[in-house]
Amino acid sequence: MTSELPQLSRSARLVVAFxxxxxxxxxxxxxxxxxxxxxxxxxxxxxxxxxxxxxxxxGIAAALDAIDNxxxxxxxEFAQIVEPIVERHMQDxxxxxxxxxxxxxxxxxxxTLIRKESTEADLDDIGAMGAELIYYFTETACIISExxxxxxxxxxxxxxxxRRALCAAMVRGSGVAPEAARTGIPLASEYLLxxxxxxxxxxxxxxxxxxxARKRMRLVQRHFDQANQALTLSDFDGARGVILIPLVDGAxxxxxxxxxGDLVDELSEYVDGLYGASLAVTVDKIPDAAAECAEVANxxxxxxxxxxxxxxxxxxxxxxxxxxxxxxxxxAKQAEPLLEQTHLLEALEVHLRHGGDRKSAAAELFVHPNxxxxxxxxxxxxxxxxxxxxxxxxLLAAALMVHRLEGTQSGS
Numbered sequence: 001m002t003s004e005l006p007q008l009s010r011s012a013r014l015v016v017a018f019x020x021x022x023x024x025x026x027x028x029x030x031x032x033x034x035x036x037x038x039x040x041x042x043x044x045x046x047x048x049x050x051x052x053x054x055x056x057x058x059g060i061a062a063a064l065d066a067i068d069n070x071x072x073x074x075x076x077e078f079a080q081i082v083e084p085i086v087e088r089h090m091q092d093x094x095x096x097x098x099x100x101x102x103x104x105x106x107x108x109x110x111x112t113l114i115r116k117e118s119t120e121a122d123l124d125d126i127g128a129m130g131a132e133l134i135y136y137f138t139e140t141a142c143i144i145s146e147x148x149x150x151x152x153x154x155x156x157x158x159x160x161x162x163r164r165a166l167c168a169a170m171v172r173g174s175g176v177a178p179e180a181a182r183t184g185i186p187l188a189s190e191y192l193l194x195x196x197x198x199x200x201x202x203x204x205x206x207x208x209x210x211x212x213a214r215k216r217m218r219l220v221q222r223h224f225d226q227a228n229q230a231l232t233l234s235d236f237d238g239a240r241g242v243i244l245i246p247l248v249d250g251a252x253x254x255x256x257x258x259x260x261g262d263l264v265d266e267l268s269e270y271v272d273g274l275y276g277a278s279l280a281v282t283v284d285k286i287p288d289a290a291a292e293c294a295e296v297a298n299x300x301x302x303x304x305x306x307x308x309x310x311x312x313x314x315x316x317x318x319x320x321x322x323x324x325x326x327x328x329x330x331x332a333k334q335a336e337p338l339l340e341q342t343h344l345l346e347a348l349e350v351h352l353r354h355g356g357d358r359k360s361a362a363a364e365l366f367v368h369p370n371x372x373x374x375x376x377x378x379x380x381x382x383x384x385x386x387x388x389x390x391x392x393x394x395l396l397a398a399a400l401m402v403h404r405l406e407g408t409q410s411g412s
Contacts, residue, residue: 012128014125014129015125018060018117019061029106037098037101043211044211044212052088058081059082059085075139078140083147087147090147100141103140165183166183166185171235171242188246191244192247193244193289194278195242196220197240197274198216198271198274198275199239213237213239219271220267242293256278272307276309279293296319299322303318322405332403334395339403344375348400349400352387352393356388
């Protein structure tokens with residue numbers, strides 16, 4: 001086969017030049033590939049870097065080394081490098097046509113670099129390198145086609161799918177017994193329920209959001225697979241979800257809290273900005289517990305708490321303020337005059353954050369303490385509540401909290 005290839009000169013200058021810059025080359029090609037994808041501007045920065053670049057570096061280095069030695073990587077050698085990358089893209093829900101377009105963009109850029117790097121003396125080597133690009137494009141396209149045909153849907157194995165279906169039934173509160181019988185998964189007498197909440201719910205219509213959600217799903221699933229926690233049930237869509245961990249009989253509340261904290265800490269290593277809330281419950285109490293824990297985790301994020309594990313005790317005030325009622329409506333009206341006067345609103349928020357310490361609050365605002373005092377007086381005039389008294393500051397803090405909760409619930 002070697003004799004049929006366009007012959008490269010020994011230690012071809014073009015090959016050596018690219019071998020010296022493989023990591024940079026891999027990043028450049030990835031950037032071109034991503035830029036060719038529909039809605040590329042919705043993709044989070046560096047979304048593919050950690051998972052794709054290491055494999056790309058290995059593949060490019062191996063191909064260049066083979067070219068330098070006047071051979072081509074065999075189908076088996078090449079597939080071993082390419083298949084994990086293709087499967088990862090498939091797991092992200094990227095259509096094969098998008099992946100083929102990205103591949104063409106990357107190799108097209110590679111051809112541009114070859115031409116830019118070459119001189120008249122490299123004419124024969126340019127032809128040989130072009131033949132290599134055609135070969136590797138063809139092989140990669142075949143691998144993409146085969147994987148999408150043969151392995152599509154493998155992201156969820158039968159076992160994973162069964163656990164997810166049973167978890168969803170338990171959270172829903174219906175069809176639990178049939179699902180348990182169908183899957184063969186034994187039900188525990190009590191579960192530690194952990195609701196997970198990560199940032200805003202992604203839009204399925206935006207490619208970047210969908211990829212982020214799928215990546216989070218993979219990372220959480222990988223955690224349970226590595227821990228071999230076959231009886232742990234999860235139903236997590238990349239933004240919201242529930243984990244159900246069977247509890248051993250006699251588990252204390254401290255043990256349960258410790259277990260839930262460990263779980264959220266471990267998952268936080270895979271997923272940034274993860275909030276959780278937990279309760280230990282029997283199967284019949286799971287639907288109500290799931291709703292309560294989901295709200296607790298959501299509230300913790302809304303009010304600016306750091307990522308971590310929470311219970312309703314941690315957000316009791318916020319939880320109560322989120323319930324509809326006449327008192328909440330009147331609280332909301334107290335803060336309305338400030339919403340159009342951002343300098344007063346900012347002054348109030350900083351004043352409350354510093355617990356009434358006007359010197360510290362003024363320093364954060366970069367104003368003189370007298371200026372802050374004037375703004376606080378104006379707040380009292382427009383709202384009818386004096387923020388410089390303990391009762392007034394508590395009331396205005398609650399009013400602002402209601403507005404923050406309402407704004408989040410309405411999507412504003």
